[in-house]
Amino acid sequence: MASDPVALERELHAMRREIAAASSRAGEGHVPSALSILDLLWVEYREVIAAQEAAGQAPDTFILSKGHASLGLYALLVSIGTIPSAWLDQFGTYDSHLGGHPDSNQVPGVVASTGSLGHGLPIGVGMALAKRITGQDGRIVVLIGDGEANEGTVWESALLAGHHALENLVCIVDHNHSTDRALMVDSLAAKFAAFGWNAVEIDGHDHPSILQALTLAPTGAPTVVIAETIKGRGIAQMENNPAWHHASPTSADLVEMFGDQS
Amino acid sequence: MRGAFARVTTELIDTDERVVALLGDIGVFAFRHAKEAHPDRVYNIGILEQSTIGLGAGLAKGGLIPVIHTIAPFLVERALEQIKIDFAYQQLPGNLVSVGASVDYAALGCTHHCPGDVGILSNVPGVQILVPGTAAEFESLYRQTYANASLTYTRISELVNADSSDVEPGRIEVLRTGAQACVVAFGPVKDAVLEACADADVTVLYCTSVQPFDAATLRAHAGSGRILLVEPFYEYSTAPAVLSALQGLPAAIASTGIPREFLRGYGSVDDHYEAIGLTPRGIRASLDRLIDG
Numbered sequence: 001m002a003s004d005p006v007a008l009e010r011e012l013h014a015m016r017r018e019i020a021a022a023s024s025r026a027g028e029g030h031v032p033s034a035l036s037i038l039d040l041l042w043v044e045y046r047e048v049i050a051a052q053e054a055a056g057q058a059p060d061t062f063i064l065s066k067g068h069a070s071l072g073l074y075a076l077l078v079s080i081g082t083i084p085s086a087w088l089d090q091f092g093t094y095d096s097h098l099g100g101h102p103d104s105n106q107v108p109g110v111v112a113s114t115g116s117l118g119h120g121l122p123i124g125v126g127m128a129l130a131k132r133i134t135g136q137d138g139r140i141v142v143l144i145g146d147g148e149a150n151e152g153t154v155w156e157s158a159l160l161a162g163h164h165a166l167e168n169l170v171c172i173v174d175h176n177h178s179t180d181r182a183l184m185v186d187s188l189a190a191k192f193a194a195f196g197w198n199a200v201e202i203d204g205h206d207h208p209s210i211l212q213a214l215t216l217a218p219t220g221a222p223t224v225v226i227a228e229t230i231k232g233r234g235i236a237q238m239e240n241n242p243a244w245h246h247a248s249p250t251s252a253d254l255v256e257m258f259g260d261q262s
Numbered sequence: 263m264r265g266a267f268a269r270v271t272t273e274l275i276d277t278d279e280r281v282v283a284l285l286g287d288i289g290v291f292a293f294r295h296a297k298e299a300h301p302d303r304v305y306n307i308g309i310l311e312q313s314t315i316g317l318g319a320g321l322a323k324g325g326l327i328p329v330i331h332t333i334a335p336f337l338v339e340r341a342l343e344q345i346k347i348d349f350a351y352q353q354l355p356g357n358l359v360s361v362g363a364s365v366d367y368a369a370l371g372c373t374h375h376c377p378g379d380v381g382i383l384s385n386v387p388g389v390q391i392l393v394p395g396t397a398a399e400f401e402s403l404y405r406q407t408y409a410n411a412s413l414t415y416t417r418i419s420e421l422v423n424a425d426s427s428d429v430e431p432g433r434i435e436v437l438r439t440g441a442q443a444c445v446v447a448f449g450p451v452k453d454a455v456l457e458a459c460a461d462a463d464v465t466v467l468y469c470t471s472v473q474p475f476d477a478a479t480l481r482a483h484a485g486s487g488r489i490l491l492v493e494p495f496y497e498y499s500t501a502p503a504v505l506s507a508l509q510g511l512p513a514a515i516a517s518t519g520i521p522r523e524f525l526r527g528y529g530s531v532d533d534h535y536e537a538i539g540l541t542p543r544g545i546r547a548s549l550d551r552l553i554d555g
Contacts, residue, residue, distance in 0.1 A: 104352055105352065105353055111323070112323075112352070113347065113351050113352050115347075116343060116347055118312075119316055119343075119344065119347055119348055121316075122312070122313040122314075122315070122316025122317050122319075122320065122344070122348070123316050123317070123319050123320040123323065123348060124320060125313070125316070125317050125320060126316065126317035126318060126319060126320015126321045126322075126323070126324070126328075127320040127321075127323050127324050128320070129317065129320070129321060129324075130320060130321045130323070130324020130325065130326050131324060132302070133282065133302050133303060133321075133324075133326060134324065134325065134326070136324075152312070153310075153312050153313045153316065153344075156310040156312065156313035157313050157316070157317075159308075159310070160307070160308070160310070160313060160317065163308075
């Protein structure tokens with residue numbers, strides 16, 4: 001865990017470079033979406049889960065429902081040693097374990113195969129219910145996108161989780177405003193609250209705020225964390241630029257973005 | 263079959279603590295005792311089929327055995343992507359049990375018809391598709407498969423045969439042999455097929471398992487070169503399995519089933535089957551055309 005802010009930023013920036021470089025090599029990947037969730041992933045894995053494991057507690061089970069942000073999850077899994085860094089080098093190639101969307105049957109640490117949006121939260125509801133039925137501790141944490149919240153299954157699941165008072169379920173919404181141009185989903189906290197959830201809103205790049213939100217005491221209801229984020233966070237050329245949504249940087253772009261040949 | 267489903271599932275919930283029933287606001291009364299005894303494993307989950315499938319997949323990930331039950335079009339067609347991704351792609355086991363086979367809900371109209379289920383699910387790799395012809399066959403197949411490693415779709419039909427066979431997934435039963443053609447009866451049309459073929463010199467096979475499919479038995483009885491499929495779902499739904507089984511053999515294949523059109527009448531299942539010729543007389547006419555060329 002990097003407690004020194006400078007060291008933390010250095011490590012996060014290195015991960016951003018790995019993500020961008022992997023996309024550049026493959027000519028594939030949703031880099032800005034991966035970057036908008038990187039701080040959330042970092043805190044969830046490197047601080048919350050790490051602390052749970054250190055304390056001998058049942059760790060969170062994390063589902064990346066917005067599967068197109070897979071590069072962020074892959075980079076995180078490399079950083080904690082769950083998958084080898086060499087896998088990231090092969091991202092998107094024919095024989096690679098790592099594709100544009102994560103495959104739970106191929107990648108250790110990937111809990112659910114996602115890609116088509118709106119699938120992770122229903123699965124998470126089922127996993128949370130299974131823990132209740134079988135008397136197991138530990139939470140299910142599902143990260144969805146704001147565009148994903150256009151999907152009806154998100155709200156079906158919100159209704160189910162609220163009705164069944166699944167306090168062991170946490171949904172993080174990566175509110176990077178990618179859907180504002182299509183079908184805006186504003187007032188997310190109020191919407192989830194109306195379905196019986198405990199809703200909190202945070203700056204999705206502020207680590208202390210993320211940590212606080214992800215370590216809230218159980219309330220008897222599922223919790224949603226609305227994380228205000230910047231798509232492409234950390235790469236100036238990409239931030240809030242929709243042209244980069246599914247574009248891969250060239251070698252020249254990488255030099256411009258990171259100042260060297262990645 | 264509905265009664266057998268509720269009875270057997272209730273028993274399984276009693277005896278196997280992994281079994282969890284998710285009811286799409288249908289059949290709930292039949293599960294009232296199970297619900298009282300095991301409120302944590304019997305849910306009237308509501309009318310949200312897509313999320314119910316996803317939730318079921320989550321239960322399977324948690325080591326439980328989901329049994330998901332609702333009306334066929336909502337279970338299969340509305341929630342197809344969840345079946346494909348959440349269960350099949352992730353290779354998770356579970357049970358989908360439908361009611362309202364094909365036009366069982368005739369009087370409710372086309373929104374509640376589902377003759378496409380068998381063909382649709384045949385396109386999802388790894389899904390077992392079972393079409394029992396009696397309540398006893400349903401019970402046998404269900405008990406054999408409920409805890410296996412596959413996602414299993416079992417089709418409850420209002421129409422049933424008079425007698426039950428000893429059935430198992432992946433096995434075709436040879437009811438009789440003959441020289442002029444091979445007639446394959448799927449599930450609840452067995453009696454109609456036997457009546458149609460009573461005085462015909464044909465082989466009659468009985469199939470309750472579309473996936474896995476007993477290719478070897480069909481192939482062994484395809485010597486006449488004439489195959490008539492009698493399908494109580496869309497005609498030619500089983501054609502991919504049949505064609506694969508008959509690779510390299512010369513065969514004329516015909517199907518008597520439900521035509522691929524909206525059946526806009528109401529009435530009863532019998533009314534529809536009479537209208538489309540899925541009757542002993544209609545089956546015999548199809549057989550005669552096949553034999554006569």
